[in-house]
Amino acid sequence: MTDNSGKILKSISPVRIILPILIGLAVTGWLLYKEYVPGSFSLLSFTLQSLFWLLLAFVLMAVRDFGYMIRLRVLTNRKINWLASFNIIMLWEFTSAITPSAIGGTSVAVFFINKEGVKLGRSTAVVMVTSFLDELYFILTFPLILWWIGSVDIFSLGAGEADLPWYENQFLVFALVGYAVKLAYTLVISYGLFFNPRGLKWVLLWIFRLPIIRKWRPQANESGTDLVYASQEFRDWPVKKWLQAFGATALSWTARYWVVNALIITFFGFKWLDWNEHILVFGKQLVMWIMMLVSPTPGGSGFAEYVFKGFLSVFIPAGTGVTLAFFWRLVSYYPYLLIGAFVIPRWVKKHFVTRKKK
Incomplete structure (x- = not known):
């Protein structure tokens, strides 16, 4: 770990926030130019009540991070304090925001966690279990949403697509494939x-002896070692702690997905959608999350705005999707770039500069 410290610190440099911001703003500007409908901005209303719902959107993101902090403390047996938990989550989110979504911040x-005083083996175990809990939440929630609402509504972009066979609906097929991958990963x-x-x-090492994937065998060996660490740490955990960790996970993801609902109410009023439509918005975000996982851009920047505009356009007036997508990213993405840029220098000074002087 020490040998890689320089590479990791370089990979989380605050300077790297420039690229995702430029990509996001460029795509937003291009979509506004292409999709602008004269008079559409007049459909957006902002009142004192709107300010409350906008603040609620930020509060929901704070609740999401608070849930992650609770989970981190549970998984480390509270060996790290609240401030250290906050720093880790912000650094984690910052890394996710400046790397492609398929990579995320898990790799560092x-x-x-290790630099905050948790042993390397347990740090590895904690990260693996957080990944397991995230996937478990999706696997349990997605079928419930489908059962409640139905696949036709969730995967369609409009009424004209309701009559398509399931195998011709690209969003349904894509989601089923993504769900199958997540399910297989969770079972393994x-x-x-x-x-x-x-x-x-x-088994992993045996599979990675194949010529076509042999070059990734060292990474497979490392993942296998991480798995052994995780098993030793968590196999004998009491049910109560597993419920606490999963409850914190569910709190985090549910709060994150309700941000869009709060933003819709912010600009279009509380009566714009009924309760079932709010659940439908929630369900569509589960599908959007699968799509964002394959984005090659840092933090899904640009790609997220595009998917949001198309996939949720049925719930908002024509011509306002791009604006709402921008506010969605303004609440759920850009703050981590700014907070990370402030947290990183202080964190590096604490764990490297100060210790080096000592």
């Missing part, structure tokens, strides 16, 4: 965590 999260991690971690590591 072990480094952050569950088997390794709770039953046979060393056996799973052996």
Whole structure:
């Protein structure tokens, strides 16, 4: 870990916030130019009541981070305090915001946790279990949403697509594939965590002997070792702690997905959508999350605005989707770039400069 400290610190440099901001603003500007409908901005209303719902959107993001902090303290047996938990989450989110969504901040999260005084083995275990809990939330929530609302409404962009066979609906097919991948990943991690971690590591190394993927064998070996660590740390955990960790996970993700609902109420009023439509917006965001995972841009910048504008356009007046998408990212994405830029210098000074002087 020490040998990689320089590379990791370079990868989280605050200077890297420039690229995702430029991409996001460029795509937003291009979409506004292409999709602008004369008079559409007059449909947006902002009153004193709107200010309350806008602030609520920020509060929901704060609740999301608070849930992550609770989970982190539970998984580390409260060996890190609230301030250290806040720093880790902000650094984690910042790294996710400046790297492609498929990579995210997980790859360096072990480094952050370890530097806050948690042993390397447990830091690795914590990161793996957080990933497991995130996937478990999605796997349990997605079928419930489909059962409540139905797949036709969630995966369609308009009324004209309701009659399409399921295999011709690209969003439905894409989501099913993504769900299958998540389910397979969760089952594999569950088997390794709770039953046979060393056996799973052996299978991984055997698979990665194939010529086409042999170059990734060192990474597979590292992942297998991480799995063994995680199993040793968490296999004998009491049910109560697992429920606490999953409850914090559910709180975080649910709060995150309700941000869009708060923004719709902000600009179009509380009566614009009924309760079932609010649940439908929530469900569509689950699908959007799958799409954003494959984005090649840092933090899904640009791609997220585009998907938001198209996938949720049925719930908002024509011509206002891009504006709402911009505010969505303003609440749920850009703050982490700014907070991370302030947290990183202080964190580096504390853990590297000060210790070096000592």
